Amino acid sequence: MIKRFAGYYKPHLHLFALDMFFAFLIAGIDLVFPVLSRQIINDFIPDQNLAMLVRYSLIALGLFVIRMFSSYVVGYWGHIMGARIEVDMKRDLFTHMQKLHHKFFDKNRTGQIMNRFTGDLFEVAELAHHGPEDLFISVVMLLGSFLILLTVNVPLTLIVFSFIAILIIFTLWRRVAMLKAFRAQKARHADLNSKLENSVTGIRLAKAFSNEAYEQDRFEYYNRQYYESKGQSFFQMSIFMMVNGFLTDLLNLSVIAVGGYFVFRGWINLGDLLAYILYVSFMLKPVRRLMEFTQQLQLGLSGLERFGEIMDTDPEIIDAPDAVDLDEIRGEIEFDQVAFRYNPEDSDVLKDFTLKIKPGEKVALVGASGVGKTTIAQLIPRFYEIQEGEIRLDGRDIRGIKLSALREKIGIVSQDVLIFYGTIKENILYGRPDATDDEVFEAAKRANIHNFILSLDKGYETIVGERGIMLSGGQKQRLSIARLFLKNPEILILDEATSALDNENEAIVQRSLEALADGRTAIIIAHRLSTLRSSDRIIVLDQGRIAEEGTEDALLEKKGIYWQLRRLGLGESENVVFAAESAAL
Structure with a gap:
């Protein structure tokens, strides 16, 4: 984990070196000032040497100006380095997530994934900047102070630094408890974000069911869980800060009491005591930095662990070493004794499934829910990996084709259309981002939506809202x-593309789909039997296998399962699931 994190500094070593150099200047100047003060008190004031007093004061002023500029460099460019590391990590996380299989997104909530990008990586970026800087300044200050003070008085120096050692030991001891508390806080924060994301997305459903009170209760539960986890984190931090504060007070007391006693005995003079007081004052800054670094480290490591959880998740579906690109294809699809289950402990959704679809053929899949229709559609672009058999495209096993090349050849229209927030034009351009305006307009015309778009005040620049809320179901489909x-x-794969539409919109969308499917290999999954009329062949599925296949006329003459479905589904709005259940009686 640390090795991976350290690797993100490599492209920004120049900024890292700049940050460390000026951080060293800050620490060095803080170390020099007590030495100057000691010499002024011990030598120049008793000797009434005004010239040296003025000279040393001007030197101190020049050092403070350098320190001021150094603080700017550390504060600005150090944060820039942290921000660049955050950007790099977000880029790598997003790129890796694009490669992950559908199972990962099936099992992980959107809000939790979003929290990896926002909260977790923000804490990691803060650690990337402040961590090395705080640790470096603290080490330089503590080590430098120790060596300088040893030249003044060894016993007093050892007494002072014994308290520093106790502070550091206590900090390391409390680290485990704080890390556990911050991990729990991160997890509860992700749960809260996930709940919030679901509530915002489903706000209209909640209002439709008058479930605002229920949603409020659910939110309060997750909000309370997050509050309690923060309370535990604050409790651990309060113990840490309380004991550290007490030890710091003891440190100040020891310098005054023991240092004063040493002055009484003549072992040190007032200038030496002033140097000790100044050094202790300056040393409290690195001690506080170490305390802040400890908290930052816990938060950063928690975020880094959660970042690593995703980065260490290997994609289940990847390109084979010898995978090839595709140029033009004929569109022949063949399932050869395919077996598939979603999870190892599940039963087979498809078993010994064999089907061959000719180039340009339109094949419809019908059957009750759960028989594998959508599964077949998801296996062709390799959203999931089969356990047995082969799926071939133009005679080539699709596992030997590059994923990007395979999916470029496949278009999917499903019941749940995803429309992004943005303009109508941007949503159409998602099909081919480098398309020209004329190509966008032509695509809209062929989809029978161009005239509707022109009727809007802003035309193609109209904002469609979150998930296309400003559009009707038929408009989103088109x-x-x-x-x-x-x-x-x-x-082309049409997965129940018109099942959620009314009859009028279904007819409009159906014409668009028929135009789209013309000249292409098409797989049509339908609940409404009216959508099957344009198909060349109908496949009736039952328990993961082909129960019947043929043209509609042939299947009706056979008077089998499809005949029962068709007889019970004469009303165009009848659901095939209901028909299949009735046919089984």
Whole structure:
């Protein structure tokens, strides 16, 4: 973990060196000032040497000006270095997350993932800047003070630094308890963010069900959990600060009492005592820095651990060493004795599944919920990995094709359309970001949404709202279809694309889908039987296998499962799930 963290300093070593150099100047000047003060008190004032007093005062003033500039460099460029490290870590985290399989996102809540980018990496960035700097200044100050004071009086120096040693030992001892408390706080913060993200996303559903009170109770539960975890963190920090404060007071007392006694005995003079008092005053700064560093270290390490949890999660689906790119494809898809389950302990969703789809063929998949229709659609772009058999594209195992090349050839329209916050144009451009305006307009025309867009006050620059809330269901579907016209994939997967629409919108979207599917290999998953009319072949699934297949006329003549589905589904809005259950009776 530390080795990975240290690697992020490498591109910014020049800033790191700059930060450390000026931090050293700050520490060095703090060490020199008590020496100057001691000499002024011991020599120049008793000797009434005004010239040397003025000279040393001007030297001190010059050193303070240098210290002022050094503080600026450390404060600004040190933070810039930390910010750059944070940016690099966020980039690596985001890049790695793009490679992770669907199972990872199935098992982890969005709010927790978001917290990795915001809270966790902010604390890591703060540690990246303040950690080395605080530790370096503290070590230089403590070691320098110790060596200088040894030249003044060894016994008093040992007494003073015994308290410093106790402070450091206590800090290290409390580290474990504080780290545990801060870890728990991070976890509760992620839970709260996740709950907040769900509540904001589902605010309209909560209002529709009049569940504001329920949502308030749920939020209060997570908010209370976070509050209690912060309370535990504050408790551990309070113990730490309380004992440290007491030991610091004892340090000041020991300097005055023991130092005064040493003056009485003639072992040191007033100038030496002033030097001790100044050094102790200056040494409290690095001690406080060490205390702050300890807290920063706990927060930073907690964030770094959570960052590492994701970075250490290996993608399950990656390119094979000999994976190839794709140029033009015919669009032939073949499942050859495929077996698939989502988790090792689950039963097979598909078992010994074999299906061949010809180039340009439109194949419809029907069946009750849970028989594997959507699973088949997700296996073709390798969102999940099969356990047995092969899936081939134009005769080539898809595991031997680069993921980016494979997915570039596939377009998906699902029931749950994801529309990003932004303009209509930006959402269409997601299909091909380098497309021209004319290509965007043509895609919208082919998706039957161009005229609607022009009717809006700002046209293609209209903001669609969060998840496209300003658009109707049919408009969002046509917007997603426009994306695919722009992408122009050779293979099309329609996953219940019209099941949530009313009859009028379904008819409009269906025309757009038929235009989109023209000349492409298409896999159509449908609940409404009316959407199957344009298919060349219908596949009836049952318990992860093909129960029937053929044209609609052939299946109706057979009077099997599909005949029952069709007979019970004559009303165009009838659900295939209901029909399949009825057919099984």
